[in-house]
Amino acid sequence: MSVIAPNFKLSGFIKSIIDDAVWFLLIFSLIGFPVVMMVLFVIPMPVIDGELLTPFLAFTYLADPTRTLPIVQAFMTTDMFKIMAFPGFGFAALLAAGTIFVERKMLAKLQLRVGPFYCGKVEGILQLAGDGLKLISKEIIIPAKADKPIFWAAPVLFVASAAAFVALIPVAPGWVVADVDMGLLAVFAVIGFFPIVTILSAWSANSKFPFIGGIRALFQMVSFEIPLILSLLGVVMVTGTLNLSEIAASQSSFPWIVFLPVGAIVFFITMLAELERIPFDLPEAESEIVAGWLTELSGMMYGLVQLGTYLKLYAFAALFVVLFLGGWNGPMIVPPFPMELATEGIELGPVTAKIGGLEPLLTEVITQEMLNGTLMFVLKTVGVIFFILLPRGVFPRIRVDMLLNLGWTKLIGLAFVNIFIALALVYAGVLGPGGLQ
Amino acid sequence: MTNTATGIIRALNSGIKHIATKRFTLRYPEEKLKFVGDGYQFDPSTGVGIAGLKGRHMLFHDHCTGCQLCSIACEGVAEAIAMVKVPEEQKQNKKSIMPQIDYGKCVFCGLCVDACPFYALYMTNDYELSSFSKEGLIYTPAQLAVKPYVEQDSEIIITKYGATHG
Amino acid sequence: MTAELPPGLAIQKVDERIMTLNVGPQHPGSGHMRIIVQIDGDYIVACDPDPGYVHRGEEKMAEYRNYITNIPHLERPVIHDSCNALYPYVLGVEELLGIEVPERAKYVRVICSELNRCIYIMYWLAIYGIFLGHSTMFMWPAGDRELLIDLMEKISGARVTHAHFVPGGVRNDLPPNFEEVCLRQVNYFEKRIREYAAVFYDNPILISRTQDTGVLSREDAIRLGTTGSVLRASGVSYDLRQKEPYDVYEELDVHSPVMKEGDSYARSKIPWLDMLESCNIIKQALQKMPKSGSVRVKLKPNPKGKGLDSVYKRVESGRGSLGCHIVSDGKVEPYRLKLSVGSFRNLIALPYLLKGEKLGNMPSVYWSLNYWPVEADR
Numbered sequence: 007m008s009v010i011a012p013n014f015k016l017s018g019f020i021k022s023i024i025d026d027a028v029w030f031l032l033i034f035s036l037i038g039f040p041v042v043m044m045v046l047f048v049i050p051m052p053v054i055d056g057e058l059l060t061p062f063l064a065f066t067y068l069a070d071p072t073r074t075l076p077i078v079q080a081f082m083t084t085d086m087f088k089i090m091a092f093p094g095f096g097f098a099a100l101l102a103a104g105t106i107f108v109e110r111k112m113l114a115k116l117q118l119r120v121g122p123f124y125c126g127k128v129e130g131i132l133q134l135a136g137d138g139l140k141l142i143s144k145e146i147i148i149p150a151k152a153d154k155p156i157f158w159a160a161p162v163l164f165v166a167s168a169a170a171f172v173a174l175i176p177v178a179p180g181w182v183v184a185d186v187d188m189g190l191l192a193v194f195a196v197i198g199f200f201p202i203v204t205i206l207s208a209w210s211a212n213s214k215f216p217f218i219g220g221i222r223a224l225f226q227m228v229s230f231e232i233p234l235i236l237s238l239l240g241v242v243m244v245t246g247t248l249n250l251s252e253i254a255a256s257q258s259s260f261p262w263i264v265f266l267p268v269g270a271i272v273f274f275i276t277m278l279a280e281l282e283r284i285p286f287d288l289p290e291a292e293s294e295i296v297a298g299w300l301t302e303l304s305g306m307m308y309g310l311v312q313l314g315t316y317l318k319l320y321a322f323a324a325l326f327v328v329l330f331l332g333g334w335n336g337p338m339i340v341p342p343f344p345m346e347l348a349t350e351g352i353e354l355g356p357v358t359a360k361i362g363g364l365e366p367l368l369t370e371v372i373t374q375e376m377l378n379g380t381l382m383f384v385l386k387t388v389g390v391i392f393f394i395l396l397p398r399g400v401f402p403r404i405r406v407d408m409l410l411n412l413g414w415t416k417l418i419g420l421a422f423v424n425i426f427i428a429l430a431l432v433y434a435g436v437l438g439p440g441g442l443q
Numbered sequence: 444m445t446n447t448a449t450g451i452i453r454a455l456n457s458g459i460k461h462i463a464t465k466r467f468t469l470r471y472p473e474e475k476l477k478f479v480g481d482g483y484q485f486d487p488s489t490g491v492g493i494a495g496l497k498g499r500h501m502l503f504h505d506h507c508t509g510c511q512l513c514s515i516a517c518e519g520v521a522e523a524i525a526m527v528k529v530p531e532e533q534k535q536n537k538k539s540i541m542p543q544i545d546y547g548k549c550v551f552c553g554l555c556v557d558a559c560p561f562y563a564l565y566m567t568n569d570y571e572l573s574s575f576s577k578e579g580l581i582y583t584p585a586q587l588a589v590k591p592y593v594e595q596d597s598e599i600i601i602t603k604y605g606a607t608h609g
Numbered sequence: 610m611t612a613e614l615p616p617g618l619a620i621q622k623v624d625e626r627i628m629t630l631n632v633g634p635q636h637p638g639s640g641h642m643r644i645i646v647q648i649d650g651d652y653i654v655a656c657d658p659d660p661g662y663v664h665r666g667e668e669k670m671a672e673y674r675n676y677i678t679n680i681p682h683l684e685r686p687v688i689h690d691s692c693n694a695l696y697p698y699v700l701g702v703e704e705l706l707g708i709e710v711p712e713r714a715k716y717v718r719v720i721c722s723e724l725n726r727c728i729y730i731m732y733w734l735a736i737y738g739i740f741l742g743h744s745t746m747f748m749w750p751a752g753d754r755e756l757l758i759d760l761m762e763k764i765s766g767a768r769v770t771h772a773h774f775v776p777g778g779v780r781n782d783l784p785p786n787f788e789e790v791c792l793r794q795v796n797y798f799e800k801r802i803r804e805y806a807a808v809f810y811d812n813p814i815l816i817s818r819t820q821d822t823g824v825l826s827r828e829d830a831i832r833l834g835t836t837g838s839v840l841r842a843s844g845v846s847y848d849l850r851q852k853e854p855y856d857v858y859e860e861l862d863v864h865s866p867v868m869k870e871g872d873s874y875a876r877s878k879i880p881w882l883d884m885l886e887s888c889n890i891i892k893q894a895l896q897k898m899p900k901s902g903s904v905r906v907k908l909k910p911n912p913k914g915k916g917l918d919s920v921y922k923r924v925e926s927g928r929g930s931l932g933c934h935i936v937s938d939g940k941v942e943p944y945r946l947k948l949s950v951g952s953f954r955n956l957i958a959l960p961y962l963l964k965g966e967k968l969g970n971m972p973s974v975y976w977s978l979n980y981w982p983v984e985a986d987r
Contacts, residue, residue, distance in 0.1 A: 116458055120470070405818055446813065457807035494783065551767060599759055
């Protein structure tokens with residue numbers, strides 16, 4: 007038995023880390039600083055020590071932590087940060103990338119093979135970056151008779167729809183990009199975009215296999231949207247609101263899956279169909295219609311569609327968590343930050359180092375509730391994503407007629423059963439005003 | 444309906460169980476399979492071969508008589524064997540010709556080994572013959588005389604938790 | 610211009626509702642062939658299989674090579690079933706030349722043949738799995754096939770193209786300690802393929818997808834001249850290992866599986882049952898095999914047939930009956946060699962089965978016919 011990496015040397019490992027660090031610093035100083043500069047021009051600057059910051063002053067304050075942290079805090083409360091980074095796109099893209107990696111490794115494990123292994127030294131964690139680099143560097147080939155503007159726009163629209171979906175998901179109390187009162191209706195509206203984008207892409211490619219795939223996707227998504235919407239009505243009835251944050255907050259003592267398991271099952275199955283995942287991956291059935299509506303997409307256009315697909319996967323899993331598993335609610339497992347370090351400073355022998363601006367940051371933005379809520383939310387989402395990924399390993403694809411039969415008869419029936427259960431619970435007084443909650 | 448439900452649960456259960464089963468992949472450049480014996484050989488006195496991997500050939504210069512039987516045997520198969528003149532400083536036979544094998548054409552059927560009546564041509568365990576040029580695949584008699592060193596360290600191990608290469 | 614054009618070239622009247630799909634030759638669901646499918650919505654109106662993309666003229670090539678040098682290239686049509694592909698040729702040449710094969714060689718041949726049948730079916734099953742969108746069923750057989758390829762490598766020294774059978778026996782004896790290794794790996798292999806039932810053959814989604822699709826009745830199966838697993842899935846118990854036992858199959862207990870339904874599910878399950886039966890036969894053969902003895906008769910360098918003579922031999926290969934007709938005119942080369950392959954005979958059923966089916970059933974029906982394009986083209 008030979009070892010996997012016989013030439014492993016600690017010095018080489020350290021050298022590679024230092025190399026990486028140097029590259030990171032180089033790229034950061036060449037690209038990162040200008041970006042930071044531009045961002046500072048856009049965001050509203052806080053007033054520190056009675057003096058309004060300008061972007062130029064902000065850079066001079068970078069050396070002084072007492073003035074850096076307020077800038078960070080001001081930045082974290084802007085809408086732009088919410089959209090780009092934490093509850094919005096960046097966070098979702100990070101989770102989506104994790105999902106792709108976990109999917110590949112888990113599926114490989116299930117199928118008794120290794121999966122991505124060599125890229126990135128440790129179990130192939132950099133494989134996804136490599137794949138992305140490959141997709142970016144590939145030539146984009148457009149069919150000669152395609153409707154070019156629409157064909158170009160479709161992948162971008164797909165990612166945009168997925169990102170709009172992500173924006174509606176509350177991650178922690180108060181941490182949501184768009185806190186809409188009619189949040190669930192907005193979700194339904196955004197879901198309605200996907201079949202349109204799909205059929206646009208498929209039809210504009212002007213090719214037979216994408217066309218059949220697009221028609222199948224249209225069939226599938228439209229017919230599964232109805233049980234999807236119906237299965238969520240039960241939750242709306244027992245909570246009496248359409249706001250996703252309020253729905254999540256209403257499950258502080260128990261998640262709705264306890265009372266509405268039928269709705270949860272129906273929602274899960276329709277979710278698989280909406281996501282075009284096995285066993286419902288008919289629009290991409292490769293042995294019948296090559297790659298379905300993705301056949302003519304190449305290079306980063308395909309990469310964008312994949313990104314959109316996994317963002318959508320994360321968004322649906324998150325929606326399941328928010329509606330049925332209680333969102334951010336859960337036991338408090340994140341320990342409280344020792345606040346005396348922020349208020350009184352850290353004693354290092356004779357010196358007391360006090361970091362100014364840490365206290366408002368910890369009490370107003372990065373609170374214990376927010377960290378714990380995010381952790382709970384991520385844990386639950388990962389669990390749901392695992393169950394979304396698992397069927398890919400054990401089920402074959404089903405057929406169009408079976409799919410439509412399932413959607414239009416069985417799932418709609420079960421969704422109505424769920425609505426009646428919810429109604430009975432509300433009228434019997436178990437839930438709602440005067441009940442348990 | 445109950446059949447469907449139990450079937451789906453059985454399938455999921457089987458899938459989850461296999462996540463804990465050992466991986467079967469042979470990680471080739473790090474692990475190399477063990478073979479039986481030193482390669483395929485042939486005993487002309489009994490007319491029966493000896494089991495072994497059919498890899499690169501090995502030519503014994505002191506046995507080869509330059510009879511061309513291996514080349515004739517290869518004619519209908521791959522035409523990979525050509526009889527070439529041996530340089531003067533090397534060991535000679537009567538006709539001073541010896542086989543030269545083009546591995547770009549050889550199909551590793553081993554019929555040339557069966558054809559050799561003088562115990563001169565055997566096959567070895569060496570299977571890593573890749574080269575950057577087509578000329579590099581042509582092995583001269585001098586190259587064929589070298590006994591290859593082949594690493595072999597892994598074989599299929601069957602345990603309670605599945606089979607692995609180890 | 611009244612001359613009849615061949616069907617592919619004739620200008621057809623275009624129906625607005627009908628869409629013509631070229632499934633293949635560059636299509637993940639076709640193999641080395643093309644299926645011209647005409648669909649009306651989701652229903653297949655007509656289907657025209659178009660093989661011939663990998664025709665290599667094996668039969669003509671055989672007329673220019675002597676009886677021994679024919680061996681390596683006659684196994685090329687089905688490299689993953691190479692022992693069975695060579696079997697009828699070797700049996701035929703033995704009859705032509707009048708060679709008596711040693712007892713031990715016959716048993717070694719049976720073991721190799723059954724191992725190769727399993728290797729072939731695993732490959733077939735892997736592709737069947739990916740055709741149905743079941744990626745695990747692609748990876749598991751492709752991995753477990755390695756157990757048997759390893760055994761064949763130990764026996765013959767090559768992983769796929771063995772060139773192991775020769776007129777007069779086999780090329781070399783089994784390696785030392787082979788029985789024990791073979792038994793261990795075959796037992797594990799059997800355990801593994803039984804595990805496929807839970808995720809594949811008993812999977813309700815697979816059953817509902819393949820049951821009652823592409824039904825081939827018993828009469829049609831006989832009338833169309835299908836063979837092998839397709840025939841046995843339609844309820845005809847016809848296995849050459851039982852009906853015309855060659856070599857030592859009459860001394861072994863062969864229970865060839867038969868199913869009555871004749872649909873895609875039965876056609877896909879029969880090969881799996883075949884593998885279990887093959888494991889059984891290998892174990893029997895290992896037990897009954899003479900422990901020592903010669904495995905090869907010494908032949909003259911260039912064997913010749915005895916004057917004008919012809920022989921037809923057939924064996925049960927992974928794809929059904931595989932026949933080889935050799936005509937000899939007393940020279941070192943055969944005068945004519947004709948292969949009658951199971952793949953081509955099963956493909957004939959495809960247009961009949963696909964008519965009126967849904968497009969989603971096309972891959973499962975097509976591949977359940979146990980068809981290997983390269984063998985059909987020869």
